[in-house]
Amino acid sequence: MSKETTYIYESPDGGRTIYRREFGESERKQIKPHRDRWHGEEKKYWTCHICKKSTMETEYDYLAAHNLHLECALKAELKEMKATEKKCPYCEAGL
Numbered sequence: 775m776s777k778e779t780t781y782i783y784e785s786p787d788g789g790r791t792i793y794r795r796e797f798g799e800s801e802r803k804q805i806k807p808h809r810d811r812w813h814g815e816e817k818k819y820w821t822c823h824i825c826k827k828s829t830m831e832t833e834y835d836y837l838a839a840h841n842l843h844l845e846c847a848l849k850a851e852l853k854e855m856k857a858t859e860k861k862c863p864y865c866e867a868g869l
């Protein structure tokens with residue numbers, strides 16, 4: 775017996791954000807519109823502002839935002855942490 779999955783597509787904002795959920799399931803997953811339809815502003819929209827690479831190909835699970843890879847966000851956070859570590863551990867004065 776083959777079981778075909780039926781997906782339900784929902785877009786609360788007219789196509790910019792699209793959610794897909796399996797028929798009968800309540801959990802929905804955000805997906806991206808087909809990339810062939812993206813150009814100009816939309817391409818810019820889907821570009822990571824840290825590494826300047828496209829986020830179009832990246833799964834939502836690996837994105838912190840539409841313009842930010844999760845990996846880049848974590849790296850940026852680490853950098854920030856290191857920057858704030860430049861303090862004297864004894865007197866808390868900046869070095």
Ligand SMILES: [Zn+2]
Pocket residue numbers: 822823824825826827842843846
């Ligand atoms: Zn990135």
